[in-house]
Amino acid sequence: MSTMAENESAARTLYQRKAMLRTAVLAERDALPLPLRKERSRAIVGTITALPGFRGARSVLLTSSFGSEVETGELIAQTLASGKTLLLPRVNKESRMLELYGIADPESQLARGTYGIAEPRPERCRCAAYGEVEWVLVPGVVYADDGFRIGYGGGYYDRLLPLLPAATPRVSAAFQLQRRSEVPHGVHDQKIGMVVTESGVYRVGVPETAR
Ligand SMILES: Nc1ncnc2c1ncn2[C@@H]1O[C@H](COP(=O)(O)OP(=O)(O)OP(=O)(O)O)[C@@H](O)[C@H]1O
Numbered sequence: 001m002s003t004m005a006e007n008e009s010a011a012r013t014l015y016q017r018k019a020m021l022r023t024a025v026l027a028e029r030d031a032l033p034l035p036l037r038k039e040r041s042r043a044i045v046g047t048i049t050a051l052p053g054f055r056g057a058r059s060v061l062l063t064s065s066f067g068s069e070v071e072t073g074e075l076i077a078q079t080l081a082s083g084k085t086l087l088l089p090r091v092n093k094e095s096r097m098l099e100l101y102g103i104a105d106p107e108s109q110l111a112r113g114t115y116g117i118a119e120p121r122p123e124r125c126r127c128a129a130y131g132e133v134e135w136v137l138v139p140g141v142v143y144a145d146d147g148f149r150i151g152y153g154g155g156y157y158d159r160l161l162p163l164l165p166a167a168t169p170r171v172s173a174a175f176q177l178q179r180r181s182e183v184p185h186g187v188h189d190q191k192i193g194m195v196v197t198e199s200g201v202y203r204v205g206v207p208e209t210a211r
């Protein structure tokens with residue numbers, strides 16, 4: 001087999017391994033009863049808002065939660081109440097990039113967009129620069145102890161994260177059931193630095209016993 005064919009076959013296998021794990025963990029997450037999802041989301045948001053990195057950030061890039069994700073509504077509300085600049089992403093399908101916008105009033109500035117997610121309405125928002133982000137919440141499906149993650153398969157955060165300031169903390173909010181010791185990853189996959197679950201804070205590179 002030629003090297004090119006080998007590369008293609010390896011990429012397909014990686015794609016399939018990610019897809020299988022993504023499907024399995026999504027099914028587990030979807031099965032979490034709503035009251036538990038709400039209770040655990042509250043605990044996770046409480047932990048995030050107490051993180052020094054989050055507290056010190058003037059401008060934070062969050063996500064509007066959808067489906068069975070950790071609910072971010074309260075995190076968004078607290079961000080605005082604390083006087084921070086709230087940034088939310090919008091999917092640009094043509095460029096395959098995330099555009100960032102400043103949001104002061106979610107009620108009037110957001111609308112259901114791609115995948116049914118509440119996204120900024122560009123005509124009603126200030127367009128923000130990637131360099132403004134001082135703290136980022138990275139969405140996803142599966143999280144490994146070494147910082148690698150599996151998202152929804154678009155590669156949007158893999159393309160966004162390298163454009164953010166190097167010092168910007170990359171944090172994910174997830175249920176404990178979304179954690180695995182390892183996940184398959186390729187050259188484009190970007191690591192995060194921390195996962196916050198209902199059980200606590202998991203920093204990449206810090207042994208479990210030292211936490
Ligand atoms: N920086 C990049 N440049 C070019 N292609 C990329 C880059 N990052 C990711 N991709 C491509 O995007 C596709 C989806 O990547 P992947 O399966 O890792 O998505 P994901 O991590 O689950 O999604 P997301 O980052 O949106 O959460 C893959 O084909 C991957 O090769």
Ligand SMILES: [Mg+2]
Pocket residue numbers: 149150151155158188189190
């Ligand atoms: Mg990826």
